[in-house]
Amino acid sequence: MIRHKKDLDRKIQKYIDGLFSDVGESQELFDLKEELTTNIKEKVMDFKKRDMTEDEALKEAIISIGDLSGLVNDMRERGRDAAKKSVYSSMTARISAAGVIAGVLLVLFGMFVSAMLYFMKAIPGIAVAGPSIFIICGVILLTYSILIRETKKKFGMNKIRSGLYALSAGLILFSLYAGLTARLATGEMYVAISSSMIFVIVGIGLWLGLLLTGNDRKKSQ
Amino acid sequence: MGGKISTDLIRGHTVTIILNILRHGDSYGYDIYKQIIALSDQQYELKEATLYTAFRRMEKEGYITSYWGDETQGGRRKYYRITDEGEELYQQNREDWGFAKEILEKLIKGGFGHDKA
Numbered sequence: 001m002i003r004h005k006k007d008l009d010r011k012i013q014k015y016i017d018g019l020f021s022d023v024g025e026s027q028e029l030f031d032l033k034e035e036l037t038t039n040i041k042e043k044v045m046d047f048k049k050r051d052m053t054e055d056e057a058l059k060e061a062i063i064s065i066g067d068l069s070g071l072v073n074d075m076r077e078r079g080r081d082a083a084k085k086s087v088y089s090s091m092t093a094r095i096s097a098a099g100v101i102a103g104v105l106l107v108l109f110g111m112f113v114s115a116m117l118y119f120m121k122a123i124p125g126i127a128v129a130g131p132s133i134f135i136i137c138g139v140i141l142l143t144y145s146i147l148i149r150e151t152k153k154k155f156g157m158n159k160i161r162s163g164l165y166a167l168s169a170g171l172i173l174f175s176l177y178a179g180l181t182a183r184l185a186t187g188e189m190y191v192a193i194s195s196s197m198i199f200v201i202v203g204i205g206l207w208l209g210l211l212l213t214g215n216d217r218k219k220s221q
Numbered sequence: 222m223g224g225k226i227s228t229d230l231i232r233g234h235t236v237t238i239i240l241n242i243l244r245h246g247d248s249y250g251y252d253i254y255k256q257i258i259a260l261s262d263q264q265y266e267l268k269e270a271t272l273y274t275a276f277r278r279m280e281k282e283g284y285i286t287s288y289w290g291d292e293t294q295g296g297r298r299k300y301y302r303i304t305d306e307g308e309e310l311y312q313q314n315r316e317d318w319g320f321a322k323e324i325l326e327k328l329i330k331g332g333f334g335h336d337k338a
Contacts, residue, residue: 031299038296039251039269066268074277
């Protein structure tokens with residue numbers, strides 16, 4: 001008897017799976033399949049009470065459900081959305097992870113090379129400042145990668161906006177770099193100020209603009 | 222089964238019929254299907270395919286909610302419960318039906334008294 005029941009389960013399962021065979025997986029599809037299976041099984045049991053064989057009962061139950069194509073289409077659309085979403089977010093997550101790693105490595109590389117040159121007494125100051133350009137690139141990459149990342153509490157920022165934030169961080173840092181190298185190269189403070197000025201102004205302007213326009217990325221709940 | 226109800230006629234009332242069943246207690250797909258047959262004195266069968274499609278739409282629109290039963294044998298049942306919005310919609314539809322029925326009766330059967338033989 002138990003073997004018999006398992007047999008019916010398998011037949012219903014097979015029918016349902018066939019019905020949704022070309023539909024992408026989603027939580028909703030999973031739930032709908034279970035709902036349909038339970039209900040069909042109960043109907044088959046009822047038919048069997050009217051002296052039908054199990055196969056007849058199953059056939060009758062399936063026919064009497066009616067046209068399920070609307071439901072299948074609905075599920076197909078759901079599955080497509082779910083697939084697109086997971087591909088998209090996992091791609092972003094991967095880009096973000098790679099960006100964070102590369103950013104940290106660049107910053108470290110810049111710091112180490114600068115430190116190394118600093119302790120090589122024969123090297124002039126200007127050469128010591130040089131490798132800090134790697135630090136700037138690293139920070140730009142880090143800023144971008146962290147902002148596009150989706151966390152439990154916040155949605156990822158859109159890519160253009162993240163890019164602009166990264167650009168403004170880069171400009172502000174670059175202004176320091178430009179000022180420092182100009183100072184070290186010429187020994188004149190006014191040259192340093194004039195060469196960093198334009199980058200600071202553009203960088204801060206961009207940053208303020210972004211800060212004042214953004215929308216809330218906090219997730220509700 | 223004497224007459225029949227056209228799909229066109231019943232379509233606009235599927236939601237109200239389901240809500241009416243659920244007003245009398247939570248229920249699941251096959252049971253709702255059987256209750257509709259019983260309510261019509263075995264005169265009318267609402268196809269299960271129509272029911273499942275309606276459940277999904279009604280749940281999305283907030284007229285019903287669902288939960289899984291805790292049956293241990295033969296698979297879990299998905300139960301539906303009417304919400305306050307659903308109850309409100311039911312009352313509104315019921316009122317509209319009363320009005321429509323009266324007017325349609327007049328329009329389909331009525332006359333001005335001069336066409337009788």
